[in-house]
Amino acid sequence: MVLPGEKSNGKIYIGVVGVGGVGTHFLSQLSTLLPTQPRLRIALITSSTKAIYSTSTSPSTISLDNWRHDLSTSNSTYLYPHLIPHWLANCPGHAVLVDNTSSPKLVEETYTQCLKNGISIVTPNKVAFSASQQEWDDLQASSYPRNPDGGFLYHEATVGAGLPILSTIKDLLDTGDKVPSYPSTFPPHKPPEIVIINSITPNQITHISGVFSGTMSYLFNTFSPTSPFPQPQPWSTIVRQARSLGYTEPDPRDDLNGKDVARKLVILARLIGLSVASTDAFPVQSLIPAALEKQGGSADEFLNKLENYDGEMATLRHAAESEGKVLRFVGSIDVATQNVKVGVEKVGKGEPVAGLRGSDNLVAIRTERYKESPLVVQGAGAGGAVTAMGVLADLLRVVRQVPS
Numbered sequence: 001m002v003l004p005g006e007k008s009n010g011k012i013y014i015g016v017v018g019v020g021g022v023g024t025h026f027l028s029q030l031s032t033l034l035p036t037q038p039r040l041r042i043a044l045i046t047s048s049t050k051a052i053y054s055t056s057t058s059p060s061t062i063s064l065d066n067w068r069h070d071l072s073t074s075n076s077t078y079l080y081p082h083l084i085p086h087w088l089a090n091c092p093g094h095a096v097l098v099d100n101t102s103s104p105k106l107v108e109e110t111y112t113q114c115l116k117n118g119i120s121i122v123t124p125n126k127v128a129f130s131a132s133q134q135e136w137d138d139l140q141a142s143s144y145p146r147n148p149d150g151g152f153l154y155h156e157a158t159v160g161a162g163l164p165i166l167s168t169i170k171d172l173l174d175t176g177d178k179v180p181s182y183p184s185t186f187p188p189h190k191p192p193e194i195v196i197i198n199s200i201t202p203n204q205i206t207h208i209s210g211v212f213s214g215t216m217s218y219l220f221n222t223f224s225p226t227s228p229f230p231q232p233q234p235w236s237t238i239v240r241q242a243r244s245l246g247y248t249e250p251d252p253r254d255d256l257n258g259k260d261v262a263r264k265l266v267i268l269a270r271l272i273g274l275s276v277a278s279t280d281a282f283p284v285q286s287l288i289p290a291a292l293e294k295q296g297g298s299a300d301e302f303l304n305k306l307e308n309y310d311g312e313m314a315t316l317r318h319a320a321e322s323e324g325k326v327l328r329f330v331g332s333i334d335v336a337t338q339n340v341k342v343g344v345e346k347v348g349k350g351e352p353v354a355g356l357r358g359s360d361n362l363v364a365i366r367t368e369r370y371k372e373s374p375l376v377v378q379g380a381g382a383g384g385a386v387t388a389m390g391v392l393a394d395l396l397r398v399v400r401q402v403p404s
């Protein structure tokens with residue numbers, strides 16, 4: 001295996017896992033890019049049932065011209081996750097795992113092993129980065145530069161899809177943004193599960209807040225619009241629309257229960273120097289009706305039952321309307337008080353988050369330099385194409401750092 005620092009044959013071998021909404025857009029965007037990236041070789045494409053491999057030493061690796069057909073007619077069955085690191089390690093150049101799934105099993109069986117073997121990972125999959133703090137720490141320790149022989153690890157699309165949120169925060173931290181002075185002691189009720197892992201460093205960011213879910217943004221922009229006409233459709237109808245638009249998690253319940261936003265806030269909090277035990281370390285408001293919380297079943301079965309609870313959401317909306325407000329699903333991190341929270345809020349129609357459209361995210365970051373007027377990143381935060389762009393941009397970050 002060729003490590004990031006070692007001289008390789010100059011080629012970069014890509015293993016693509018997952019060809020759903022994001023994965024298909026990723027492959028489509030990659031095929032457009034390939035003619036300008038002669039070093040790239042597609043070494044593996046696997047769905048949850050089928051796989052196509054190139055023989056890793058063969059120069060004629062997989063063509064993207066007819067990958068759907070080639071995959072569906074492939075005689076090769078799906079590559080079990082635990083075999084992926086070995087397979088990529090046999091490539092004669094630098095290898096990159098592109099994980100376009102939401103699979104915890106894939107994370108568990110490939111990430112650390114890949115990184116420690118110098119295989120890079122780019123992914124929109126939040127699971128690895130929002131599990132335990134220890135797992136986060138292990139990923140950092142296994143990957144470059146903390147591990148000089150480790151693979152690169154990029155996950156820009158885990159927060160705000162292709163929006164440059166993680167890269168902006170990295171720039172702020174790298175350029176040592178200063179923060180206002182904090183009280184010498186933290187509030188006595190400081191939640192034990194969220195702590196600043198080091199004293200307030202000069203480059204700590206102080207607040208991050210906004211709308212972090214493309215699905216929830218679309219749902220509330222449509223269900224609780226600033227203009228009263230036309231009459232919004234029922235909540236469950238709009239949830240189905242969000243799913244068909246490719247915004248939701250593979251299971252929309254992971255959006256509605258606030259878990260997806262919680263995952264993103266855990267990733268952001270850890271990135272700016274907070275140690276967060278888990279997504280259960282802070283209050284997360286779920287919009288799953290209580291009666292459906294404990295019921296299993298498929299996503300389709302859930303959506304059919306959700307129709308019976310449209311009235312509950314309509315009541316919430318009417319309460320906001322009576323105050324001349326709209327509903328938005330927001331999240332926030334306050335470093336000084338170490339408070340992290342996720343939930344529905346009534347917001348004035350003139351508020352920035354009230355004006356969002358479609359799957360827009362809006363993330364406001366406050367630091368010393370951006371204290372009075374926060375640094376704001378806004379735009380589509382969900383959708384296959386805008387997510388795939390973030391994954392592809394991360395791949396190019398790896399390409400630029402691998403010696404040719």
Ligand SMILES: NC(=O)C1=CN([C@@H]2O[C@H](COP(=O)(O)OP(=O)(O)OC[C@H]3O[C@@H](n4cnc5c(N)ncnc54)[C@H](OP(=O)(O)O)[C@@H]3O)[C@@H](O)[C@H]2O)C=CC1
Nearest residue numbers: 018020021022047048100101102103124125250382383387
């Ligand atoms: N959609 C969006 O706007 C955004 C998505 N993301 C993240 O991107 C990831 C993918 O999302 P999206 O494409 O929308 O989801 P999809 O459900 O459309 O696609 C996921 C694909 O992964 C496949 N898959 C699951 N496990 C494996 C495995 N072990 N090996 C190979 N394939 C597997 C699934 O196959 P099968 O269906 O057969 O199980 C499915 O085709 C998720 O982690 C999501 O959180 C991040 C930002 C935005």
Ligand SMILES: N[C@@H](CC=O)C(=O)O
Nearest residue numbers: 213214215248249382
């Ligand atoms: N389901 C998520 C996808 C992007 O992270 C969302 O709606 O934001």
Ligand code: NA
Nearest residue numbers: 156159161163
């Ligand atoms: Na992003």
